[in-house]
Amino acid sequence: MRQGKNVPSSILFVAMLTAALVQGALFATAFAPSPLLSRSTITMGLKNPLRNAASQLKRPFRSSTQIQMSDAAISAEDGGEKKGFFQKMKSVIPPANERKKLIPLALMFFCILFNYTILRDTKDVLMVTAPKSGAEVIPFIKTYVNLPVAIGFTAMYSKLCDKMDQKQVFYTCTIPFLFFFGAFAWLIFPNTGMLHPHGFCDMLAAALPAGFSAPLSIIRNWSYAIFYVMAEMWGSVVASLLFWSFANEVTTVDEAKKYYPLFGMGANVALIFSGQYVKWVSKMRANLPPGVDPWGVSLKYLMAAIIGGGTTMLGLFKYMQDKVMTDPACIDQEKQQAKKKKKTKMGMRESAKFLMNSPYIRDLATLVISYGMCINIVEVSWKAKLKMAYPDPNAYSSFMGNFSSATGTVTLIMMLLGRTIFEKFGWKKAAMVTPTMIGVTGLAFFALNIFAPTFAPVAAALGTSPLMLAVLVGAAQNILSKSSKYSLFDPCKEMAYIPLDQDSKTKGKAAVDVIGNPLGKSGGSLIQQALIFAVGSLAAATPYLAGILGVLVFFWYKAANSLGDQFEKAMEADAATAAA
Numbered sequence: 001m002r003q004g005k006n007v008p009s010s011i012l013f014v015a016m017l018t019a020a021l022v023q024g025a026l027f028a029t030a031f032a033p034s035p036l037l038s039r040s041t042i043t044m045g046l047k048n049p050l051r052n053a054a055s056q057l058k059r060p061f062r063s064s065t066q067i068q069m070s071d072a073a074i075s076a077e078d079g080g081e082k083k084g085f086f087q088k089m090k091s092v093i094p095p096a097n098e099r100k101k102l103i104p105l106a107l108m109f110f111c112i113l114f115n116y117t118i119l120r121d122t123k124d125v126l127m128v129t130a131p132k133s134g135a136e137v138i139p140f141i142k143t144y145v146n147l148p149v150a151i152g153f154t155a156m157y158s159k160l161c162d163k164m165d166q167k168q169v170f171y172t173c174t175i176p177f178l179f180f181f182g183a184f185a186w187l188i189f190p191n192t193g194m195l196h197p198h199g200f201c202d203m204l205a206a207a208l209p210a211g212f213s214a215p216l217s218i219i220r221n222w223s224y225a226i227f228y229v230m231a232e233m234w235g236s237v238v239a240s241l242l243f244w245s246f247a248n249e250v251t252t253v254d255e256a257k258k259y260y261p262l263f264g265m266g267a268n269v270a271l272i273f274s275g276q277y278v279k280w281v282s283k284m285r286a287n288l289p290p291g292v293d294p295w296g297v298s299l300k301y302l303m304a305a306i307i308g309g310g311t312t313m314l315g316l317f318k319y320m321q322d323k324v325m326t327d328p329a330c331i332d333q334e335k336q337q338a339k340k341k342k343k344t345k346m347g348m349r350e351s352a353k354f355l356m357n358s359p360y361i362r363d364l365a366t367l368v369i370s371y372g373m374c375i376n377i378v379e380v381s382w383k384a385k386l387k388m389a390y391p392d393p394n395a396y397s398s399f400m401g402n403f404s405s406a407t408g409t410v411t412l413i414m415m416l417l418g419r420t421i422f423e424k425f426g427w428k429k430a431a432m433v434t435p436t437m438i439g440v441t442g443l444a445f446f447a448l449n450i451f452a453p454t455f456a457p458v459a460a461a462l463g464t465s466p467l468m469l470a471v472l473v474g475a476a477q478n479i480l481s482k483s484s485k486y487s488l489f490d491p492c493k494e495m496a497y498i499p500l501d502q503d504s505k506t507k508g509k510a511a512v513d514v515i516g517n518p519l520g521k522s523g524g525s526l527i528q529q530a531l532i533f534a535v536g537s538l539a540a541a542t543p544y545l546a547g548i549l550g551v552l553v554f555f556w557y558k559a560a561n562s563l564g565d566q567f568e569k570a571m572e573a574d575a576a577t578a579a580a
Helices: 009-030 049-057 064-078 085-092 096-128 137-163 166-195 198-207 210-220 222-250 253-286 294-324 333-342 348-356 359-389 393-450 456-461 466-497 502-535 542-579
Strands: none
Touching (some): 096 222, 096 253, 096 294, 137 222, 166 222, 198 210, 210 222, 222 253, 222 294, 222 502, 253 393, 253 466, 359 393, 359 466, 359 542, 393 466, 393 542, 466 502, 466 542, 502 542
16 A cells, blocks of 8 residues: 555645635535525625615614614715725724724733643643653543533532622633642642652552553643643633633624634634744753753743733733723623623522523534534544554654644635625524534545545546545545634634523533533544444444434534524514614
């Protein structure tokens, strides 16, 4: 069989380009223009004044923000072709009241993701390279440590929301993270030799079967395991829950449709900056004198950046509370007060019952869990094929470099397209893109593995092997899935919370994001573990994984369709309440 390293790089480039074209074709077929937009779709600009005027007659209510935006768009259209370049550029820039809240929000998001990128890389290095540990420990931490902690945090968060306002909850949840990461670098890590029970774990390892090595590694390196969980929880709690909950409070749906897809661009910029910082720390570590613990010094620099980013985030949040939340031009004060008055206190049992009885929250949870399970099922199988195609570490690294570049490029394009998709086709069709991408490309990848001999002539005609063809299709699958997730799935999910009442926003979002994310990842891992145990190998489990993927995508579609109808009704009810 031909090795991946013999395949010309031009094939990879053509494959990635084809992936982007396939994505465009899927959009063209999935989003055929309709004569009228849905009633709940809020247009961002008036490209056709007559058509928009007719649609406005059907709408009983428009918020003051919408009226200002529409009037501005009409004025721009009145200029017709006389509008110059600078006037066009000015029309793209958000109005002052939107800039006042969007710029601090974008900077907060940058700081949060800058920290998360550093933490994500650091946690893996700590656990995988720890004494008598390895990569096999990670699934155990995700399933048996991270998931219970997430459930416990959700219960605590529900209590906090009953007793505190949003500002106090934000501070209470974020500040302990920063204290822990600082304490880990300056107090815990330098004393791990004394804190970690290596002798006790060695005694247990001698008495227990070899299968207990991974759980014992977690106990042996307990401080690293806590760091791993805290780093994971930063992504779930601070990024997914706290930031987006606050963004949903200060942003209207029409603003969200315009700007939420663009927030993802901040994530890409944060990746670049954090990557360069980690690279600088690595170079600095190489120049340390003998006798100095290089990893200990690196941890201090990395955690100092985490504390700096977290402090900046808190400062921006305080600015938003003092200058934006009190500004009537930015926030509807009457609506804000009405939400606070509606806040009710419920115990843990009542909260769980309330959420379980909400079809809206159940559909949101189905979306999040389905994504986690689907991407996990396909990605693990793809990485197994990738290792077979590129056994040499240098070749593997080179391929991943091309893969990362292609992912960044397609994601950037999709983020720019995301605003147009929301504007022209509405929430429901935008929500269907990600399951379409994962379902079509995932099943294509599994088909290439299951029917490899059938596709051998096709691979030969392309000048490659069936294995390499499967690797390239799997790479395209990952690129398309992740780009549509960042640009459409995440904004869709966050927009869906905006018209909900305060209890559904806070407790529902905590349950969906903090528990749903790790539950989806753990669920995908458990399915694969069970199948490997039943049939003997991951390759033998491929047909079953393809069938499970199809079932998950079906329920994902069903939940997205149901949630789309409920979202439209919630928007109409919200508009009617505001009009009254």
